[in-house]
Amino acid sequence: MNLSLSGKVALVTGGSRGIGVAVVRTFVAAGARVLFNYEKSKERADQLVKELSGRDAANPNVASNVFPGDRCAAVACNLSGTETARELVAQTVDRFGRLDILVANHGVWPAEDVPVDQMRDSQWRNTVAINLDSVFALIKHSVAQMKRQEKSGGAAGHIVLVSSTAGQRGEAFHCDYAATKGALISMVKGLSTELARGGIYVNCVAPGWVDTDMSAAALNDAKSRATIFATIPLGRVATPEEIAAPILFLCTPQAGFITGEVFNVNGGAVLAG
Numbered sequence: 086m087n088l089s090l091s092g093k094v095a096l097v098t099g100g101s102r103g104i105g106v107a108v109v110r111t112f113v114a115a116g117a118r119v120l121f122n123y124e125k126s127k128e129r130a131d132q133l134v135k136e137l138s139g140r141d142a143a144n145p146n147v148a149s150n151v152f153p154g155d156r157c158a159a160v161a162c163n164l165s166g167t168e169t170a171r172e173l174v175a176q177t178v179d180r181f182g183r184l185d186i187l188v189a190n191h192g193v194w195p196a197e198d199v200p201v202d203q204m205r206d207s208q209w210r211n212t213v214a215i216n217l218d219s220v221f222a223l224i225k226h227s228v229a230q231m232k233r234q235e236k237s238g239g240a241a242g243h244i245v246l247v248s249s250t251a252g253q254r255g256e257a258f259h260c261d262y263a264a265t266k267g268a269l270i271s272m273v274k275g276l277s278t279e280l281a282r283g284g285i286y287v288n289c290v291a292p293g294w295v296d297t298d299m300s301a302a303a304l305n306d307a308k309s310r311a312t313i314f315a316t317i318p319l320g321r322v323a324t325p326e327e328i329a330a331p332i333l334f335l336c337t338p339q340a341g342f343i344t345g346e347v348f349n350v351n352g353g354a355v356l357a358g
Contacts, residue, residue: 277345293351
């Protein structure tokens with residue numbers, strides 16, 4: 086089975102770290118041209134562009150032999166609220182001429198356990214702004230672009246949202262995070278039926294625990310690590326590449342009859358309750 090994205094252009098948010106890096110690498114290897122955003126990790130982003138694009142971000146006229154051609158680009162963009170999404174979509178189209186795939190991967194998980202009666206309003210608003218409001222805006226402007234392409238005779242597109250097991254069964258002391266990730270699942274269910282006739286596929290990947298910077302504090306603590314592993318039937322956490330692979334699949338013709346789906350990638354954790 087050839088999971089190719091040849092000729093496709095993808096926008097991947099949060100592409101400089103964790104799952105995002107794996108998605109960017111996987112998509113470029115599959116033949117896509119990818120623009121990703123980062124907020125603070127400029128050095129990591131520049132290194133990834135150098136690795137994958139065939140260009141040194143600091144010296145764009147110097148080519149490398151890894152993936153010849155303009156295959157990957159990074160843009161600094163804070164996705165906190167609805168204000169910056171339009172420009173990020175526009176930059177993707179300006180750079181690569183179109184937009185076929187949106188992978189909304191960025192997000193924040195406040196690591197400290199906070200009972201709901203002690204949660205600051207500012208934490209709630211910040212989590213919602215990043216994890217939900219900005220995703221709405223990205224979808225809004227990406228769909229507008231995909232519809233314009235479809236009217237001009239091009240294929241429509243794919244949207245994949247990265248949710249979480251917390252969005253399916255909740256997460257004690259993290260009601261802000263769980264609420265936003267649950268909302269993404271509801272968006273997928275509604276948007277998939279709304280956009281299907283226009284050829285826009287909307288799906289969701291729901292990871293459990295993944296070995297990333299965001300989860301490092303919990304996984305590096307012996308007590309919390311043991312508790313986490315006890316909830317996963319496979320007895321380990323996922324690698325970022327194990328999340329990127331199903332995201333790739335959902336954006337290929339092999340997933341041509343799949344929309345509105347929540348793809349669980351959690352080692353059986355949801356089944357364990």
